[in-house]
Amino acid sequence: MKRxxxxxxxxxxxxxxxxxxxxxxxxxTSSPATQPVTPAVSTTAAPATPAPTPLPxxxxxxxxxxxxxxxxxSTPAPVYTYSxxxxxxxxxxxxxxxxxxxxxDFAKMYPGHKxxxxxxxxxxxxxxxxxxxxxxxxxSASNAYTTxxxxxxxxxxxxxxxxxxxxxxxxxxAKNPANIQSLADLAKPGVKIALGDKSVPVGTAxxxxxxxxxxxxxxxxxxxxxxxxxxxxxxxxxxVATKVALGEVDAGFVYESTYTASPKGTYTAITIPKVDNxxxxxxxxxxxxxxxxSAASNFENFMLSTxxxxxxxxxxxxxxx
Amino acid sequence: xxxSPVFSEKIQRTIxxxxxxxxxxxxxxxxxxxxVALFFRTTPELFFSxxxxxxxxxxxxLSLFTSTISLGVVILVGTPFAYVHCRNDYPGKVIVxxxxxxxxxxxxxxxxxxxxxxxxxxxxxxxxxxxxxxxxAFTTLAVIMAQIFVASPFYLxxxxxxxxxxxxxxxxxxxxxxxxxLRIFALITLPLTANGLVSGAVMTFGRALGEFGATIMFAGNxxxxxxxxxxxxxxGMEGNFTVGLTISILLVIISFAIMIAVRLLAxxxxxxx
Numbered sequence: 001m002k003r004x005x006x007x008x009x010x011x012x013x014x015x016x017x018x019x020x021x022x023x024x025x026x027x028x029t030s031s032p033a034t035q036p037v038t039p040a041v042s043t044t045a046a047p048a049t050p051a052p053t054p055l056p057x058x059x060x061x062x063x064x065x066x067x068x069x070x071x072x073x074s075t076p077a078p079v080y081t082y083s084x085x086x087x088x089x090x091x092x093x094x095x096x097x098x099x100x101x102x103x104x105d106f107a108k109m110y111p112g113h114k115x116x117x118x119x120x121x122x123x124x125x126x127x128x129x130x131x132x133x134x135x136x137x138x139x140s141a142s143n144a145y146t147t148x149x150x151x152x153x154x155x156x157x158x159x160x161x162x163x164x165x166x167x168x169x170x171x172x173x174a175k176n177p178a179n180i181q182s183l184a185d186l187a188k189p190g191v192k193i194a195l196g197d198k199s200v201p202v203g204t205a206x207x208x209x210x211x212x213x214x215x216x217x218x219x220x221x222x223x224x225x226x227x228x229x230x231x232x233x234x235x236x237x238x239x240v241a242t243k244v245a246l247g248e249v250d251a252g253f254v255y256e257s258t259y260t261a262s263p264k265g266t267y268t269a270i271t272i273p274k275v276d277n278x279x280x281x282x283x284x285x286x287x288x289x290x291x292x293x294s295a296a297s298n299f300e301n302f303m304l305s306t307x308x309x310x311x312x313x314x315x316x317x318x319x320x321x
Numbered sequence: 322x323x324x325s326p327v328f329s330e331k332i333q334r335t336i337x338x339x340x341x342x343x344x345x346x347x348x349x350x351x352x353x354x355x356x357v358a359l360f361f362r363t364t365p366e367l368f369f370s371x372x373x374x375x376x377x378x379x380x381x382x383l384s385l386f387t388s389t390i391s392l393g394v395v396i397l398v399g400t401p402f403a404y405v406h407c408r409n410d411y412p413g414k415v416i417v418x419x420x421x422x423x424x425x426x427x428x429x430x431x432x433x434x435x436x437x438x439x440x441x442x443x444x445x446x447x448x449x450x451x452x453x454x455x456x457x458a459f460t461t462l463a464v465i466m467a468q469i470f471v472a473s474p475f476y477l478x479x480x481x482x483x484x485x486x487x488x489x490x491x492x493x494x495x496x497x498x499x500x501x502x503l504r505i506f507a508l509i510t511l512p513l514t515a516n517g518l519v520s521g522a523v524m525t526f527g528r529a530l531g532e533f534g535a536t537i538m539f540a541g542n543x544x545x546x547x548x549x550x551x552x553x554x555x556x557g558m559e560g561n562f563t564v565g566l567t568i569s570i571l572l573v574i575i576s577f578a579i580m581i582a583v584r585l586l587a588x589x590x591x592x593x594x
Contacts (some may be wrong), residue, residue: 123559182542197542199560232541233457233548235556243541248458271367273338 002264036275085113086292088134089298090125092141092282093236094166094200094254097261098315105311106302113295121236123199125179127288129154136296137165139284139303141237142264146283153288160285163303164317166279168202168209171244178250183270184218187225194243194252197233202240205278206253212276241267255280260316281320349546356573365564371567378566379524379545385575387461387549388529391468395476395525400518403480404506424472426583432470433538440539462542464547468529475528482512516594520564523583526577 010031087106091099099117106115118125122141126149129135138155140146150160172180178191178263214223232241237254243312244252245266284303286296302308309319328524371377399434406417424432438444441458442451457463487510495505511518533551540547542556550568 021549121559127562171375192542197556197560199556218365230543232543233556235537235559246437246441248437 003180009034011052050278055243059152077305082216085110085130085295087113087115087136087295089115089137090129090133090135091117091119091139092122092125093238094202094257095119095139096238097258098311098317099211100309101315102303102308105307106299108230108308109157109302109305110295110298113298115299117172121196121200123201134289135287135291136290137284137299138287139282141166141282142204143281143282143283146285150287155285156288156293157291159297159300161300161304162320163282163284164309165282165320166280166313166317167257167274168205168253168255168272168280169256170251170270171241171254171259172251172270173247173249174265175198175247176268177247178249180251180270183213183272184222186229187218187222189225189229189253191229192231192232192249193226193229194232194240194249195230196237196240196253198233201235201280202237202253202255205257207277208278209253209272212278213272216276239315255316256310256318257316279318282317325467346561348537359407359566359569359573363563363570366569368570370536374564374567376544376548376557377564377568379573380548380550381464381571382466382551383461383495383545383548386532387464387468388526391472391529393463394465394469395473396518398523399477400480401506401509403477404484404510407481407484409539415552421477423474424471425433427471429471429532429534430538433467433535436463436467436535437538458539459541459543460548461540461546464536464549467535468532469541471532471535472522472525476518476521479524480518481512483517483521484510487513519587520584523579526579530572530576 027238057228091251095117096119097103099119102113103117107113118135120128122145125133125135125138125246126140126145129138129149130152138149140149149155163211170183170186172178178185178188180186180188180191185191195206198204198207209221210226213219231249232243237258241251241258241262243249244254258269284300286293290296354550366436366524406414418432425437437458440450440463442445442448442456444458445545447457457466491509491513492505495509500508530549532549536547536549537555542548542552544553548556554565554572557563557568559565
């Protein structure tokens, strides 16, 4: 038994249907030409534009665990920026600890400028950018990903510069539940080790360091046993540090900067000899898609300046040789 | 209700039809397009060649294995629990009601962290378990526990509402005829609610299959042990894009197959009944 529809129901039905259809098409086909920079002028229905990532105060940092796509279009569309002095910096997650200091010092050096960090594993940021996410500056923890982005034409020519470097270190929970005294103990049966996944820069650096150590000092059996002791491949470097801090694993391979910057007493550390270690070089570059290139260049200049480099040094990063 | 002089009856009905069609079309397309897009981003050759990737195979078997066990536990424990919960009034029933819904509103990563803080070897309970040499975090068991935690509300809510809405006449009649409560539950209640319970089970299986946040938090990410398909998609999407796509497509196919199978089963039951 169908209910006879009244006039107002019909009209509501049509309006809803058209709204949905417009939302659908707007999401699929909007191009930079039609998508405005400010949300005030909107030619599409409200549900269409994805909520612009709210820009917090410079001191706030956002750590994303899942890929965040700021623009849903195939060509990068400008994200909501409220002034020319804003910089969106896609940054390797290992800079999480130093990022508030960098933000404060950047605003001091360039009054009127603000930086917002999107911190995540470099591999995640690379995937986001290649699928249309907006960034002014990209700080990469791996030359491999920097090369990939350069070859894809994502950087402004001449702006890709080495920024800083980092060695790999082994951290243990402060209480050292497995009583690990040396790198050799990492091969003891039952020891739980956390590592970065091979797609994460710190992961490849760790595997390389372990390989070097096996070749020079500890042997292939040690290598095999250590790999057998790995219980998790984390998707970002801070993830490894968290598992160690929680005490759920006996050891984790992270960057030296994470250990140096951590509050005293959180971790115990075992250093890896420099000759076997893997020196990770970070690079910084201005993105071609940036709509505030002058602000982006200012940020890159700040990061390479004495103040920026000193901030990084204070948090355990090493200067580029 | 006087019909408007502008819109004749016929025009009204045509406009209604168009409106309805637009509605249905937009909802269907909005749900279907992203899924279809997955298939178009890769080629059949790439898909089949990455199927033989050991990471893909291990993720597939691990996911199916853990989700099936999680579903089994939820059904075996949840069905009697829901029945007892509905048929009796006990102190704290309201609290239990709320707790059943809690995992639905809890972000999965929070659920994972909570499980880790409780059952991890430094955990409130876990530290005693580790004295006996039992460790739960970073094992396949942790995957199953995480899946049960986040997916059980789907089944429990469904079972609860089914048992509550079941006409008490049937059970009461059986009681007067001398059947024990257990017999009533097994032979009267379950057959009458089977259809609804199965749909609840399908939802639970789907949710367990797709669980990510709690798994990576509590169980970690180790291929072959704890790397379920959603984790493999996430890691693969950032490292090996083709592998990530392949696993996503596999998940879509499996989900579709299960849903269709269940619907066909239900239709056969209905026509046999």
